[in-house]
Amino acid sequence: xxxxxxxxxxxxxxxxxxxxxxxxxxxxxxxxxxxxxxxxxxxxxxxxxxxxxxxxxxxxxxxxxxxxxxxxxxxxxxxxxxxxxxxxxxxxxxxxxxxxxxxxxxxxxxxxxxxxxxxxxxxxxxxxxxxxxx
Amino acid sequence: xxxxxxxxxxxxxxxxxxxxxxxxxxxxxxxxxxxxxxxxxxxxxxxxxxxxxxxxxxxxxxxxxxxxxxxxxxxxxxxxxxxxxxxxxxxxxxxxxxxxxxxxxxxxxxxxxxxxxxxxxxxxxxxxxxxxxx
DNA sequence: CGCATCTTCTTGAACGAGTCAAGATTAGGG
DNA sequence: CCCTAATCTTGACTCGTTCAAGAAGATGCG
Numbered sequence: 402x403x404x405x406x407x408x409x410x411x412x413x414x415x416x417x418x419x420x421x422x423x424x425x426x427x428x429x430x431x432x433x434x435x436x437x438x439x440x441x442x443x444x445x446x447x448x449x450x451x452x453x454x455x456x457x458x459x460x461x462x463x464x465x466x467x468x469x470x471x472x473x474x475x476x477x478x479x480x481x482x483x484x485x486x487x488x489x490x491x492x493x494x495x496x497x498x499x500x501x502x503x504x505x506x507x508x509x510x511x512x513x514x515x516x517x518x519x520x521x522x523x524x525x526x527x528x529x530x531x532x533x534x535x
Numbered sequence: 536x537x538x539x540x541x542x543x544x545x546x547x548x549x550x551x552x553x554x555x556x557x558x559x560x561x562x563x564x565x566x567x568x569x570x571x572x573x574x575x576x577x578x579x580x581x582x583x584x585x586x587x588x589x590x591x592x593x594x595x596x597x598x599x600x601x602x603x604x605x606x607x608x609x610x611x612x613x614x615x616x617x618x619x620x621x622x623x624x625x626x627x628x629x630x631x632x633x634x635x636x637x638x639x640x641x642x643x644x645x646x647x648x649x650x651x652x653x654x655x656x657x658x659x660x661x662x663x664x665x666x667x668x669x
Numbered sequence: 670c671g672c673a674t675c676t677t678c679t680t681g682a683a684c685g686a687g688t689c690a691a692g693a694t695t696a697g698g699g
Numbered sequence: 700c701c702c703t704a705a706t707c708t709t710g711a712c713t714c715g716t717t718c719a720a721g722a723a724g725a726t727g728c729g
Contacts, residue, residue: 408705409696409697411695411696411707413706429687442708444708444709446689446707446708447706447707447708449687449688450706451707463601464601467597467598467599470686471687484645484647484649486647493645495644510656510658511629511661512660513620513656513658513659513664514659515656515657515658516658517656518654518656518657519655520652520653520654521654521655522647522649522652523652524644524649524651527645527647530646530647543725543726544725545676545724545725563715563716564715577678577679578678578680580678580681580717580718585678604716605715
């Protein structure tokens with residue numbers, strides 16, 4: 402999998418990759434924690450580095466809703482979006498609601514060449530919703 | 536306008552508000568610059584404070600595409616979205632392409648109560664597009 | 670108009686995510 | 700097995716943003 406994108410196979414890389422697979426939408430700190438649990442001491446720099454390398458290679462996707470730190474997920478290339486909870490910051494996946502490329506045709510694009518539409522739904526997760534009612 | 540939302544009318548506030556009106560999508564630093572040009576010395580803290588107050592009051596909207604610092608705009612409540620240039624970071628407004636509330640109906644919302652859909656289009660602005668061709 | 674009060678601004682320090690840089694390690698090809 | 704270039708470690712540092720304490724200013728009332 403790493404070889405498929407011309408990257409050397411190192412222990413930190415394998416660990417980061419499986420960490421993200423096992424913990425979708427995890428922030429960098431959590432990933433560092435998981436990786437350290439698996440490998441022992443690993444520098445945060447290495448994790449940042451690996452995350453960037455994998456993101457650039459297209460194996461990971463970086464998401465960063467407002468007011469949150471960077472998070473990573475392994476689902477790539479399937480054009481899905483995210484729901485973010487306004488109170489607790491939980492993130493869930495949402496499949497594209499209107500076909501293959503949702504809203505990709507902006508009405509007035511000002512001459513921009515658009516290649517991607519990113520959608521973030523804001524609301525409250527079930528837990529926070531019911532917590533508000535009580 | 537400020538009184539309408541129960542905020543005291545101070546020189547920094549007026550200056551910030553008109554700065555954002557005149558410079559849509561400006562980042563905080565630019566706003567500080569504009570405000571200082573108008574008023575003389577103003578602390579960055581005051582600007583941050585005012586921006587937050589106005590955002591909370593609903594007079595401004597804060598946007599923050601990935602890899603960019605916070606930006607503010609005065610168009611609120613009309614459900615429009617943004618195109619962001621991948622190379623130079625320029626931002627332009629895009630009216631909602633599919634009616635009042637675009638994509639607001641996610642297919643599988645995981646029980647989330649959704650109240651807003653935020654759309655960011657990624658691409659290249661006319662300048663950067665042609666710069667790439669040459 | 671002047672005063673009391675509470676909000677807002679100034680000053681200065683602190684925080685945290687992320688980045689930069691230099692040198693030690695290590696994976697992979699020959 | 701060895702060489703070379705990519706990768707990891709260590710540690711310092713940047714930059715946007717926030718926190719805190721005290722001074723200044725706006726608003727309402729007499």
